[in-house]
Amino acid sequence: MNKFLKEFKDRGYFYQCTNEDELSELLNKEKIKGYIGFDCTAESLHVGSLLQIMCLRLLQKHGHKPIVLLGGGTTRIGDPSGKDKTRKILSEQEINKNIKSIEKILKKFLDNDNPKIKPIFVNNYSWLKDLNYISFLRDIGKHFTINKMLTFESVKTRLDREQSLSYMEFNYMILQAYDFLELNKKQNCSLQIGGSDQWGNIVNGTELIKRYSSKHAYGLTTPLITLASGAKMGKTETGAIWLDEKLLSSYDYWQFWRNVDDRDVIKFLKIFTDLSIEEINQIKDDNINQLKIKLANEATSMLHGKKAAQNSEQAAKEAFSGTSLGSNLPSVKIKKKDFKDKLMIIDLIILSKLEKSKSEIRRLIQGNAIKLNDKIISDEKLIIDNQFFKNDYLKLSVGKKRHIKIELD
Template sequence: MNKFLKEFTERGYFFQCTNEQDLSKLLDNSKIKGYIGFDCTAESLHVGSLLQIMCLRLLQKHGHQPIVLLGGGTTRIGDPSGKDKTRAILNEKTIEKNILNIKKIFKTFLDSKNKNTKPIFVNNYKWLKELNYISFLRDIGKHFTINKMLSFDSVKLRLEREQSLSYMEFNYMILQAYDFLELNNKKNCLLQIGGSDQWGNIVNGVDLIKRYSNNQAYGLTTPLITLSSGAKMGKTESGAIWLDKKLLSPYDYWQFWRNTDDKDVLKFLRIFTDIELQEIEKIKNKNINELKILLANLCTEMLHGNKEAKLSEETAKKTFEEKSTGSGLPIIKINQNQIDQKIDIINLIVLSKLETSKSEIRRIINNNGVKINNAIVNDNKFLIKNNLFNNEKTLKLSLGKKRHVKVELT
């Protein structure tokens, strides 16, 4: 098996592939371009997209060139894959802003120094906005049958559940296939990678390229990554794990990885870090907490840099010391007006986003799990007063042993 595909498989990235043997031979003999598409429905990607980013990094590692397709056009439609209802349609200004923000994230993860492997960024709105509907139906639409389109899960499941599927969404798979054709023609792109829910769309693209231009292209999919609990990767009780420090602090990002379940640690070291597989094999029997810190440091360094990773580790250590105020903790701000209006401990915790359920907060308080400045708060109606803040006008708010923020009075 080709070296790229071998590592792709051993790291746990592999799910399905079209013409695997032919692709392996191609990769042995050539350096190719491969792409992954990302819809820009939010101002940032979250951890749920990290596996796809790691696939692009692996392409670079093996000398291939990644193409990042930012779906300025398809975001205007909405991908029905894995969805049980139509996405909200974003306005064009919001989509363009999202594209710029997401592009910055990729520039953090991908190496741009080597001209042969530096990422190529494309926006499919550039070609989709120019399509003539009649010409598109005659030249591209003729290659798709309704019978086959209805057989794909993204369509079939919605119809079986009697959930509405708009004609706009129904066209999404044709547009994604056309993206692959466009990149094959203009960029000589031979490979599309995507999540397992994209298999039907990717196969459509491979087939369209073969029928339209008689070129051979390939598709490769990754599995859905779940936690040992069975939960989907990417979100926690507190919300999405964003890949943008404006939306999630480096410390909170570090803590997400530090809090990985014991059963997931080795799997996540393989999937979400660049550490060599032989090295993981050597250290797999180390103390599990050491491995968790290694995972947290490597993942945080990749996104936020070595300095933030080390600061997060040091902050975590200090925060567990009873007298520490945790100088590197994420900060939330409240003003004097909120103090005067008698904000209580429950509403402060909701404001901090450490926990959003008031009933759950009451349960934690009753179990002595809430602290202010390392002192237990056991009263649900406890009021936040000025004397709780130090000379720097801050206090430390803690839920349990692992969730902490600094509250700053402005």
């Protein structure tokens, strides 16, 4: 088996492949170009997209050149895969802003210096915006049958639930197949990688290329990654785990990995770090907390750098030791004029953004889950005044895992 495909499987990335033996033979003979598409519906990706990013890194590791398709065109339509309703259509300005932000994030993960494997960034709006509808139907539409399109999971699920599926969304799979054809023609791209929910769209692309030009192209899909709890990767009780530090601090990102379920640690070391399978097998029986710290450091270093990972680990130690306010803890500044020397504990927690709901904060206080400077707070009507601050700082803890430094500005 080809080395890229072997590692793809060993790390738990593999779900399905079109004509695997033929793809393996191609990968053994030459370096190829493979692409992954990202729709730009938000200003940042979250960890739910991280597996796809790791696939791009793996392509580079084995000497292949990744193409990153940023869906400036298809974002205007909306992919029905995995959705139970039509998503909000964004303005052109919003989409362009999201594209720039997402490209910046992706460049942090990828090798941008080696010309042989440097990623190619493309925006499918560049070829979709000027399509002639009549020509498109005649040249591309003739290769698709409604019968087959209705069998794809993304369409079938919506129709089975009697949920509306717009004609606009129904066209998404044709446009994604056309993207693959365009990249095959312009960039000699022969592989598309995507999540398991993209299988139908990817197969459409490989078949379109074969019918249109008699060339061979291949599809490779990854499994849906869920947490041991059954929750979808990327979402937590406190919100999405964003890859943009403006939306989620490096400390909170580190904490996400540090606090994963024991059952997920080895799996995540294989999927979300660059540690070799051999090294992971050697350390898999180590202390589980040390393995979690290893996971957190490796994952955070990849996105935010080693220094941020080290600072986050130190901040966590300081937060749990209770010996200091923790110089490396994430901080929130409150202006002294807004503070006015007196503030209710509930309002302080809302200002910190650790919790949004007053009723939830009351519940946490009743459960002894709120601490100020490592001391339990049991009075929900507590007035916070200057005595709680040491050199204009105080440490606020919500539960065992969320800590923040409140700073008077």
